Amino acid sequence: MIKVFIAGGTGWAGSSLSKGVFNSQNMELVGALSRNHKGQNLAEILDLGSVNIPIYDTIETALNNTDFDVLVEYTKPNIAKTNILSALKKGKKVVIGTSGLTENDYLEIENVANENNTSVLAVGNFALTVVLLQKFSEMAAKYIPNFEIIDYTHEDKIDAPSGTARELAYRLSKVQTPNKFVTGDALIGEVSSRGTNLNEVQVHSIRLPGHVISIESIFGLKDEKLSIRHDSGASAEPYVKGGLLAIEKVGTFKGLKRGLDSVMDF
Numbered sequence: 129m130i131k132v133f134i135a136g137g138t139g140w141a142g143s144s145l146s147k148g149v150f151n152s153q154n155m156e157l158v159g160a161l162s163r164n165h166k167g168q169n170l171a172e173i174l175d176l177g178s179v180n181i182p183i184y185d186t187i188e189t190a191l192n193n194t195d196f197d198v199l200v201e202y203t204k205p206n207i208a209k210t211n212i213l214s215a216l217k218k219g220k221k222v223v224i225g226t227s228g229l230t231e232n233d234y235l236e237i238e239n240v241a242n243e244n245n246t247s248v249l250a251v252g253n254f255a256l257t258v259v260l261l262q263k264f265s266e267m268a269a270k271y272i273p274n275f276e277i278i279d280y281t282h283e284d285k286i287d288a289p290s291g292t293a294r295e296l297a298y299r300l301s302k303v304q305t306p307n308k309f310v311t312g313d314a315l316i317g318e319v320s321s322r323g324t325n326l327n328e329v330q331v332h333s334i335r336l337p338g339h340v341i342s343i344e345s346i347f348g349l350k351d352e353k354l355s356i357r358h359d360s361g362a363s364a365e366p367y368v369k370g371g372l373l374a375i376e377k378v379g380t381f382k383g384l385k386r387g388l389d390s391v392m393d394f
């Protein structure tokens with residue numbers, strides 16, 4: 129049995145995963161983190177039956193009061209790194225779903241995981257169809273050296289670019305550095321309108337009502353262009369299967385792995 133603790137277990141994504149873990153044959157849901165539900169029973173909140181799944185408001189109280197194997201981090205970008213580093217320093221394995229972590233954050237997380245002989249699996253997007261978008265985009269980037277990324281989300285997402293876009297930029301940059309056109313002093317007008325540069329890839333973030341979450345990689349060659357786009361629906365259901373797979377696989381290696389495909393057969 130893998131004992132799982134879900135930071136953010138009452139949230140939109142975390143509550144769906146909590147139900148998935150609870151119903152899993154080889155996992156036990158032993159606790160959750162939420163400030164507003166501190167001291168309450170997650171099983172009551174999620175209607176899981178007559179068991180006690182305690183909720184804590186800080187990672188320190190959780191680590192002092194609960195025994196678990198894997199922390200799933202599904203809170204918010206402002207607290208995620210604190211939770212992750214605290215758990216790693218206690219030798220826990222960590223699955224990261226929360227967005228907003230930078231490349232420098234990941235370097236620090238990797239070092240702390242190695243120092244404590246434990247493991248972290250960070251996944252920008254747990255949905256299988258997004259994993260496929262990442263793969264198809266990497267194939268395209270191998271042959272087309274000109275590409276940018278657009279990330280579209282609901283208007284109240286607090287971080288930009290999305291975790292999905294950050295991970296995609298990181299991955300495409302490993303395939304090859306895209307060409308740049310009209311840069312520096314040659315560019316007239318508003319430089320920021322060209323988007324942000326992540327690992328040498330231009331990323332543009334749209335935040336508008338009516339949008340859920342979409343990601344698009346755009347490629348161009350003379351007289352031909354390619355767009356690869358993914359659109360998520362309104363529920364958090366697509367992230368559950370991938371989240372469960374990540375929990376199962378995070379104990380199979382040491383150090384940091386990024387992307388769900390790193391623990392899948394392709």
Ligand SMILES: NC(=O)C1=CN([C@@H]2O[C@H](COP(=O)(O)OP(=O)(O)OC[C@H]3O[C@@H](n4cnc5c(N)ncnc54)[C@H](OP(=O)(O)O)[C@@H]3O)[C@@H](O)[C@H]2O)C=CC1
Nearest residue numbers: 136138139140141162163164203207225226227252253254
């Ligand atoms: N990798 C992936 O596939 C996916 C990633 N995400 C990412 O996951 C993150 C969470 O998204 P979402 O579920 O929509 O967010 P929600 O706001 O719905 O849930 C956040 C959860 O974290 C808790 N939380 C927030 N801040 C704190 C804190 N300071 N201390 C303790 N608990 C805290 C909240 O409880 P309370 O407010 O009571 O403290 C709540 O349980 C985002 O970064 C999102 O981008 C989302 C879906 C899929």
Ligand SMILES: O=C(O)C1=N[C@H](C(=O)O)C[C@H](O)C1
Nearest residue numbers: 227252285290291292293341
């Ligand atoms: O709702 C969100 O916020 C989500 N964020 C993730 C991200 O930042 O990429 C992905 C997920 O699709 C939902």
